[in-house]
Amino acid sequence: MSRAEVARHRGAFGRLLRSELRLSLGRRRNQLLLVLLMSVPILLGIVLAIVSDSAYAGQGPGFIDRVSGNGLFLVVTALFLCAPFLLPLVTSIAAGDAIAGEAGAGTLRYLLVVPVRRGTLLAAKAISAATFMLLAVLLVTLAALITGGLLFGFSDLTLLSGQEIPVSAGLARMLGVAAYVAMSLTGLVAVGLFFSTLSEVPVGVMAATVVVAIVSTVLDSLPQLSAIHPYLLTHHWFDFAEFLRFEVSWSLLGQGLWVQLAWVAVFGSLAWARFTTADITS
Numbered sequence: 001m002s003r004a005e006v007a008r009h010r011g012a013f014g015r016l017l018r019s020e021l022r023l024s025l026g027r028r029r030n031q032l033l034l035v036l037l038m039s040v041p042i043l044l045g046i047v048l049a050i051v052s053d054s055a056y057a058g059q060g061p062g063f064i065d066r067v068s069g070n071g072l073f074l075v076v077t078a079l080f081l082c083a084p085f086l087l088p089l090v091t092s093i094a095a096g097d098a099i100a101g102e103a104g105a106g107t108l109r110y111l112l113v114v115p116v117r118r119g120t121l122l123a124a125k126a127i128s129a130a131t132f133m134l135l136a137v138l139l140v141t142l143a144a145l146i147t148g149g150l151l152f153g154f155s156d157l158t159l160l161s162g163q164e165i166p167v168s169a170g171l172a173r174m175l176g177v178a179a180y181v182a183m184s185l186t187g188l189v190a191v192g193l194f195f196s197t198l199s200e201v202p203v204g205v206m207a208a209t210v211v212v213a214i215v216s217t218v219l220d221s222l223p224q225l226s227a228i229h230p231y232l233l234t235h236h237w238f239d240f241a242e243f244l245r246f247e248v249s250w251s252l253l254g255q256g257l258w259v260q261l262a263w264v265a266v267f268g269s270l271a272w273a274r275f276t277t278a279d280i281t282s
Helices: 003-026 028-051 064-069 073-082 086-105 118-151 167-184 186-196 202-220 237-244 250-277
Strands: none
Touching (some): 003 118, 028 064, 028 086, 028 118, 064 073, 073 086, 073 118, 073 237, 086 118, 086 186, 118 167, 167 186, 167 237, 167 250, 237 250
């Protein structure tokens, strides 16, 4: 392939990707989802500020009792609450709608008229879905940081092991938590993209993708299946707590990322094989 052909190919892919991003981020439904996600840390912060001096102070899931003492912990708490269902739901909607939404609307065959390969179109859809997921995690993080800073302020971060680190280092740890959460959802993006190539009903695809995450969580809770736990999609999702230890176990975080990479490789390949060979009728 000549340089001119490579440049044309890159230009076509860039235009296609920009179009997909505008479509994904411009939908009112998706914008509403992002707003609702941002409201989680805001409402959580307001509630904690109201009850901080009451008998309910300190009650609730992990990290929540630390928020009133340091607003940085609102980031961890918000992501901890959103990770089991809300973020997977948003990810499933973005990935599940990628191909099935076009097929259900009858626009997929017209989209394939664009002079790009099917694999290129699938890659643009995958990047668009991953970008939407990343934006959702980023907005939750930013909303938590702003709300936590305004309501509780920032101070030196006391880690789970008792040591204190400066605010700047604590902020870097929170960004690490957000980055790990986002990367932990990439496997689910690949699963949703594969399911999206199998159906013309986007709602069913979204539901099936969420069910995969739920089933993985259920299996992960059964001690009888401990042999397969390390390979489950959701097993390492909450390993972001390593960023709250003085000595971060990078090997444990690496294991979680390798598992996600494996899921992306397997289901990304299945999506490519299905989409590039399927007969498009709608």
